[in-house]
Amino acid sequence: MEPLPQLTTPPPSPPLPPTSTNRHHVILDDPSVQSTWSHRAWVASGCIAIAISLVKCITAAINSCSWLEPIIAGCFGYVLADLGTGVYHWAIDNYGSASTPIFGPHIEAFQSHHETPWKFTWREFAYNIHELARGITFAVLPLNFFSNDPLLHGFIAVFSGFVLFSEQFHYWAHDTKSRLPPFVVALQDAGLLLSRSQHAAHHRPPYNQNYCIVSGMWNGFLSEYKMFETLEMLVFSKLGVQPRSWNEPDNEWKQKETINPLVK
Numbered sequence: 001m002e003p004l005p006q007l008t009t010p011p012p013s014p015p016l017p018p019t020s021t022n023r024h025h026v027i028l029d030d031p032s033v034q035s036t037w038s039h040r041a042w043v044a045s046g047c048i049a050i051a052i053s054l055v056k057c058i059t060a061a062i063n064s065c066s067w068l069e070p071i072i073a074g075c076f077g078y079v080l081a082d083l084g085t086g087v088y089h090w091a092i093d094n095y096g097s098a099s100t101p102i103f104g105p106h107i108e109a110f111q112s113h114h115e116t117p118w119k120f121t122w123r124e125f126a127y128n129i130h131e132l133a134r135g136i137t138f139a140v141l142p143l144n145f146f147s148n149d150p151l152l153h154g155f156i157a158v159f160s161g162f163v164l165f166s167e168q169f170h171y172w173a174h175d176t177k178s179r180l181p182p183f184v185v186a187l188q189d190a191g192l193l194l195s196r197s198q199h200a201a202h203h204r205p206p207y208n209q210n211y212c213i214v215s216g217m218w219n220g221f222l223s224e225y226k227m228f229e230t231l232e233m234l235v236f237s238k239l240g241v242q243p244r245s246w247n248e249p250d251n252e253w254k255q256k257e258t259i260n261p262l263v264k
């Protein structure tokens with residue numbers, strides 16, 4: 001006679017990411033993801049700095065009747081913004097700590113993002129992008145005072161605009177398709193904004209690829225030619241500092257929960 005199958009208690013289900021119905025309550029209950037007036041002020045100042053740059057570019061283009069060069073400069077800005085976010089994201093994922101001057105809070109936020117990626121979608125808008133808005137304010141405002149070059153402003157306005165909102169594009173790459181506005185899904189599908197499937201690879205071992213978070217257009221090239229691994233070897237040989245990604249999968253930013261909400 002066949003032995004009876006042993007009855008076992010099923011393991012408890014892991015916690016689910018918030019649904020659209022309970023997310024609002026989660027945000028209300030968690031001040032660590034809420035926007036403050038200081039966050040909103042930084043976002044406003046970053047947007048104003050970019051707007052001044054854009055107005056200077058358009059004014060100069062109108063006065064000189066020359067549009068082609070500023071538009072080309074803007075296209076370069078869009079392309080290089082993706083690369084810029086990749087290099088910055090690689091640097092703060094792999095080096096420094098919460099106590100690092102200036103970049104410490106952003107380093108801590110990115111490391112905590114690797115522990116609980118789905119919590120990213122709880123963040124309110126200004127909270128999510130205020131760190132980059134603050135950096136852009138300090139970088140772009142002086143340029144607005146000291147330069148009237150339409151090419152420079154064409155590049156800076158587009159580059160810093162895409163960098164400023166890159167954390168929002170990153171946020172959208174973590175959200176479910178059904179919750180995203182249709183135009184965002186269309187831009188992701190067209191490859192103009194970071195896709196959910198491409199960014200999902202960044203949160204899987206070996207945790208050392210797909211750092212770019214505007215469109216992701218540079219991710220394939222950087223992975224294929226092992227650009228970040230080469231940079232890491234260079235940093236290690238010159239400074240003796242190992243990147244966090246070398247210690248995977250046991251490092252401190254290994255994902256704490258088994259849930260991965262990156263839904264295609």
Ligand SMILES: [Zn+2]
Binds near residue numbers: 089110202
């Ligand atoms: Zn990362």
Ligand SMILES: [Zn+2]
Binds near residue numbers: 199
């Ligand atoms: Zn992410």
